[in-house]
């Protein structure tokens with residue numbers, strides 16, 4: 657699977673006020689099994705780009721293809737989302753929540769439960785399969801959302817600040833666990849995050865977007881095999897990259913000229 661984003665521009669037309677061009681002329685290729693993180697200042701168009709990749713928004717110009725086939729709308733077997741708010745159904749058990757996508761896809765009950773259970777095992781939550789979301793911590797709920805996305809076996813997973821609602825320690829711990837699960841499952845992932853540590857730790861490539869309107873201004877390769885261990889965060893190469901990203905974001909990325 658290769659996703660190609662070619663000269664994609666998206667302009668929001670507004671009922672009141674001028675149109676807003678959120679992203680302009682984005683070119684990007686995402687290859688099978690790759691983990692790409694997307695960072696940039698608030699409002700630079702990260703979520704917009706992710707929604708275009710998922711087929712939920714249609715580019716105003718340019719095109720997005722998967723293995724040469726244009727994306728014309730959302731398709732669960734192609735792209736699954738994990739958002740910051742867990743978006744679980746409170747009245748459904750954990751296993752039923754994990755099976756939600758399969759249910760909408762028309763998979764029969766016994767089969768979808770079996771698939772969902774397998775994914776819950778992967779994220780370490782099979783022991784709470786019959787519990788309800790309210791009985792779980794925020795971190796556990798977000799792991800259910802990851803299991804639900806994995807259950808669809810999508811070609812690409814699109815994650816928007818998936819652990820942004822968690823406290824720092826849980827976010828790091830669960831983030832590391834989940835990045836390892838996704839690596840073992842050989843998933844192709846694009847993740848938007850505001851955490852530089854997360855952006856580097858998870859990814860093969862970190863893309864930095866700048867504003868005015870949103871473009872990709874820099875790309876960094878994280879040259880370390882995955883899955884990674886926590887102590888990767890204490891290495892000199894991690895530090896150097898982090899400092900560079902920090903400088904770029906705390907400067908004015910909109911003024912950075914694309915190479």
Ligand SMILES: Nc1ncnc2c1ncn2[C@@H]1O[C@H](COP(=O)(O)OP(=O)(O)OP(=O)(O)O)[C@@H](O)[C@H]1O
Pocket residue numbers: 668669670676677678696697698699700701702703704705
């Ligand atoms: N539905 C919409 N209608 C009009 N403008 C929109 C809409 N959604 C987003 N925008 C505008 O498009 C730009 C990009 O928004 P987007 O949410 O993609 O940025 P972001 O980088 O994900 O931001 P954040 O990091 O704060 O979540 C912003 O200027 C925003 O105000």
